[in-house]
Amino acid sequence: MKWSFVIPWYGTHIPGGAEAECRGAVTHLRRAGIDAEVLTTTIRDFMSDWSENAYEPGTYDEEGVPVRRFAVQPTYFDIFGYINDRLLRKLKIRPEEESYFFREMLRSDDLLKFIRDNAEDRLFIFIPYLFSTTVYGAAIHPERSLLLPCLHDEPYARLTPVRETFESCAGILYNVAEEMDLANRLFRLNGKPQHVVGIGLDTSLTGDAGRFREATRIDGPFILYAGRQDRGKNTPLLVRYFQRFVQSRESDLRLVLMGSGGVDIPDSIRDRVHSLGFVPIQDKIDAYKAATVFCQPSVNESFSLVIMEAWLQETPVLVHADCPVTRGHCERGNGGLYFANYPEFEEALSLLLKDGGLREKMGRAGRDYVLANYRWDTIVERYKEAARGIFGEV
Amino acid sequence: MTNEKDIDVKAIMEEIRKRAEERIKRGEFSHEEIRNVEEMELSIQPNVEDLLDEIKELSGAFSEVIAPMNDLWAPHRPVARPGLKGKLFALAQKVFSPLTRVLLATQMEFNAQVVRSFNDLKVYLARIIDLTSNLAYRHYLVKIQREMEKLNETQMRLFRLTLRAMNQNRGLRGELRRLRAETPVEGVSQVLVSPAEPPAGSESPADKSLEESLYLSFEDLHRGNREEIKARQRPYLAYFEGCRNVLDIGCGRGEFLELLRESGISAKGVDLNPTMVDACRKLGLEAEEADAVSHLSGLKQGHYDGIFCAQVIEHLSWGQLLALIKLGHEKLAEGGKLIMETINPQSLSVFCGAFYLDPTHVKPVHPLTLQFACKAVGFASADIRYASFYPDEMKLAEVDFFRRTGDISDKLVNVLNNNVIQLNELLYGPQDYAVIAVKGEARA
Numbered sequence: 115m116k117w118s119f120v121i122p123w124y125g126t127h128i129p130g131g132a133e134a135e136c137r138g139a140v141t142h143l144r145r146a147g148i149d150a151e152v153l154t155t156t157i158r159d160f161m162s163d164w165s166e167n168a169y170e171p172g173t174y175d176e177e178g179v180p181v182r183r184f185a186v187q188p189t190y191f192d193i194f195g196y197i198n199d200r201l202l203r204k205l206k207i208r209p210e211e212e213s214y215f216f217r218e219m220l221r222s223d224d225l226l227k228f229i230r231d232n233a234e235d236r237l238f239i240f241i242p243y244l245f246s247t248t249v250y251g252a253a254i255h256p257e258r259s260l261l262l263p264c265l266h267d268e269p270y271a272r273l274t275p276v277r278e279t280f281e282s283c284a285g286i287l288y289n290v291a292e293e294m295d296l297a298n299r300l301f302r303l304n305g306k307p308q309h310v311v312g313i314g315l316d317t318s319l320t321g322d323a324g325r326f327r328e329a330t331r332i333d334g335p336f337i338l339y340a341g342r343q344d345r346g347k348n349t350p351l352l353v354r355y356f357q358r359f360v361q362s363r364e365s366d367l368r369l370v371l372m373g374s375g376g377v378d379i380p381d382s383i384r385d386r387v388h389s390l391g392f393v394p395i396q397d398k399i400d401a402y403k404a405a406t407v408f409c410q411p412s413v414n415e416s417f418s419l420v421i422m423e424a425w426l427q428e429t430p431v432l433v434h435a436d437c438p439v440t441r442g443h444c445e446r447g448n449g450g451l452y453f454a455n456y457p458e459f460e461e462a463l464s465l466l467l468k469d470g471g472l473r474e475k476m477g478r479a480g481r482d483y484v485l486a487n488y489r490w491d492t493i494v495e496r497y498k499e500a501a502r503g504i505f506g507e508v
Numbered sequence: 509m510t511n512e513k514d515i516d517v518k519a520i521m522e523e524i525r526k527r528a529e530e531r532i533k534r535g536e537f538s539h540e541e542i543r544n545v546e547e548m549e550l551s552i553q554p555n556v557e558d559l560l561d562e563i564k565e566l567s568g569a570f571s572e573v574i575a576p577m578n579d580l581w582a583p584h585r586p587v588a589r590p591g592l593k594g595k596l597f598a599l600a601q602k603v604f605s606p607l608t609r610v611l612l613a614t615q616m617e618f619n620a621q622v623v624r625s626f627n628d629l630k631v632y633l634a635r636i637i638d639l640t641s642n643l644a645y646r647h648y649l650v651k652i653q654r655e656m657e658k659l660n661e662t663q664m665r666l667f668r669l670t671l672r673a674m675n676q677n678r679g680l681r682g683e684l685r686r687l688r689a690e691t692p693v694e695g696v697s698q699v700l701v702s703p704a705e706p707p708a709g710s711e712s713p714a715d716k717s718l719e720e721s722l723y724l725s726f727e728d729l730h731r732g733n734r735e736e737i738k739a740r741q742r743p744y745l746a747y748f749e750g751c752r753n754v755l756d757i758g759c760g761r762g763e764f765l766e767l768l769r770e771s772g773i774s775a776k777g778v779d780l781n782p783t784m785v786d787a788c789r790k791l792g793l794e795a796e797e798a799d800a801v802s803h804l805s806g807l808k809q810g811h812y813d814g815i816f817c818a819q820v821i822e823h824l825s826w827g828q829l830l831a832l833i834k835l836g837h838e839k840l841a842e843g844g845k846l847i848m849e850t851i852n853p854q855s856l857s858v859f860c861g862a863f864y865l866d867p868t869h870v871k872p873v874h875p876l877t878l879q880f881a882c883k884a885v886g887f888a889s890a891d892i893r894y895a896s897f898y899p900d901e902m903k904l905a906e907v908d909f910f911r912r913t914g915d916i917s918d919k920l921v922n923v924l925n926n927n928v929i930q931l932n933e934l935l936y937g938p939q940d941y942a943v944i945a946v947k948g949e950a951r952a
Binding site for chain 2: 351354355358444445448449450451452455456457458460461462465472475476479
């Protein structure tokens with residue numbers, strides 16, 4: 115059986131998110147002998163024009179992964195934009211607008227035709243849930259379609275076509291248990307095969323704390339944040355909490371931010387906050403190793419690779435209590451603490467800063483958790499198990 | 509899952525929460541401070557309304573406090589008391605009062621000043637409330653302004669959407685047809701018609717061309733496709749049989765011109781819209797950008813032997829219509845025909861759809877009015893011909909007399925059916941009609 119991962123855009127240049135998950139899964143499934151491929155469009159990526167054919171349609175080999183790219187047609191993107199804007203502002207939209215939303219978002223007739231005509235002995239895995247490729251694609255042969263939704267609790271998840279996609283597909287694969295809970299709260303999925311497969315990580319990378327400190331000349335304890343720096347990721351909250359924390363005590367604690375974007379740093383803490391921007395992977399791993407605590411303040415994570423990366427370097431984490439996913443990781447893995455407000459942040463951070471023994475234990479527990487759950491060979495086995503359960507073969 | 513059995517995050521978290529809560533209880537973090545940290549970056553706007561209420565409450569309490577003070581601060585009045593005791597007291601007062609006055613003068617002055625100050629404070633407080641009320645008012649103004657900006661933005665977005673849709677002419681038609689199938693008509697017309705009519709005479713050439721290409725799209729959407737229109741207009745061909753020079757006023761995309769050409773009749777079209785004229789020329793049809801009145805005015809009498817004018821007169825004022833009929837009569841040869849097709853106002857349903865759907869329609873013309881006007885300018889005859897009948901399945905259904913169930917009497921069926929027929933005539937009469945006016949000797 116051939117496994118076709120269907121995703122709106124694909125490429126080795128896309129660093130994170132569903133795209134990286136898809137790339138990892140296909141690559142490792144292929145290594146395990148599964149005939150896996152990627153079906154996608156000629157769109158470059160999320161940030162580009164969704165009606166522009168940035169690639170020639172055709173079959174590509176990208177680091178050993180066969181990728182079929184199908185041409186896109188122009189859409190009335192303004193209509194999509196208008197509805198999207200209303201959705202983001204949580205305004206009510208009409209049923210016909212729900213269908214315009216997917217129709218005018220992006221359109222690849224050839225991709226849909228390919229799915230229609232090539233279902234025999236093929237399994238389709240659609241990723242992520244909110245794009246037209248998934249909503250239209252999975253409706254063609256629902257009995258041969260699995261979803262890898264990367265579901266978030268957001269207005270998009272409440273659109274009727276999304277519900278229909280979840281309820282009609284052959285099975286659903288999740289990144290974490292909390293995501294499965296959410297899906298079952300939102301949709302009627304009784305009796306539908308559902309599996310938490312997770313996302314695999316490269317567990318072989320080792321960081322060097324000394325190298326990081328030497329390269330950056332950052333001494334003493336520091337909180338590390340890695341990822342996009344913006345409001346959606348709650349980075350400003352971390353900066354405010356950090357400001358409040360260092361204001362009220364004698365402390366040489368610093369805050370190191372890595373990743374794209376940027377937040378305003380108040381003058382009073384400017385000398386304690388280091389924004390390093392986008393850094394090469396090895397530098398990032400070194401930073402994880404050197405960090406006293408890794409903080410992930412986002413409340414909207416569907417998996418959070420960065421806390422796994424921090425744990426692999428045995429660094430304890432501090433996450434927001436309102437994010438069920440990251441909090442769930444901490445509770446299951448015993449590798450970190452969480453906060454619901456500033457006083458809890460202060461207590462949790464103080465505890466971690468003063469108790470080196472606890473930090474070490476939590477770091478190790480976190481690493482054990484990642485190794486037990488998120489090695490690629492474990493993930494691949496879960497995928498195969500899911501396929502066997504649903505289709506009787508792999 | 510982990511080897512570090514001695515760590516239990518849930519237990520540690522319980523401790524942390526407890527400690528945080530205790531510190532909050534001890535007042536180390538007020539709720540306000542917690543909120544302030546959460547919202548540090550946002551500019552915090554106090555709720556002015558709450559603030560105002562609080563100040564008013566305080567002011568009330570303040571007045572209550574001052575009231576007894578003012579009461580006590582009455583100027584010295586001898587207090588009359590009855591009986592011997594009273595007399596003795598009055599005597600004592602007389603003797604000691606000047607003395608106490610001297611002794612307590614400073615204290616009394618101080619007391620008076622305190623009361624005066626409190627009374628002044630009361631005035632200041634009232635003034636502060638006034639000012640704060642104004643602040644509250646301003647606060648609402650700002651709020652309203654923000655809402656207005658949002659509204660404006662939405663309107664602008666709609667407008668930009670319209671402009672952009674108009675510019676993407678080619679893909680638009682198919683797309684609009686697709687939309688038509690799925691969108692309620694009023695939704696589409698909203699997108700098609702620009703939100704505000706510019707005042708007359710202020711149109712720039714760009715506005716004009718937008719309006720014209722917009723109308724073409726509108727026609728595409730609501731008038732039907734070329735083949736449908738040709739099928740609808742084909743019955744009029746017979747009236748022009750044998751003609752050699754026919755004018756089509758408001759020729760649109762040239763459907764009728766094409767029908768005439770197919771029948772070997774030479775014809776010319778005029779239309780105000782250059783996009784329409786271009787469309788005709790591309791098909792090799794003769795068409796000119798002109799209004800009918802000025803086109804006809806320049807011609808010699810009897811120039812045409814037929815004039816066709818479909819779905820035009822509802823766009824004209826009464827004066828323009830009369831001028832057109834008069835000129836038509838002048839420029840037609842003897843025996844020539846003027847055919848004017850328009851929406852039939854005798855069918856009420858057209859006012860729910862056809863008539864008001866087109867934003868450029870001015871006024872419907874009653875068939876008898878049109879017939880009268882033709883005869884009045886000198887046409888020998890003017891017949892009314894109805895067109896665009898509703899299919900039966902769109903009308904109210906009559907009871908099938910022979911298949912009715914046994915419990916309805918013949919009489920009831922007749923009454924019911926007569927009512928249905930009358931209603932159908934009123935509601936679902938023919939949607940169009942044409943007056944066919946013939947120049948020549950009046951018929952007997």
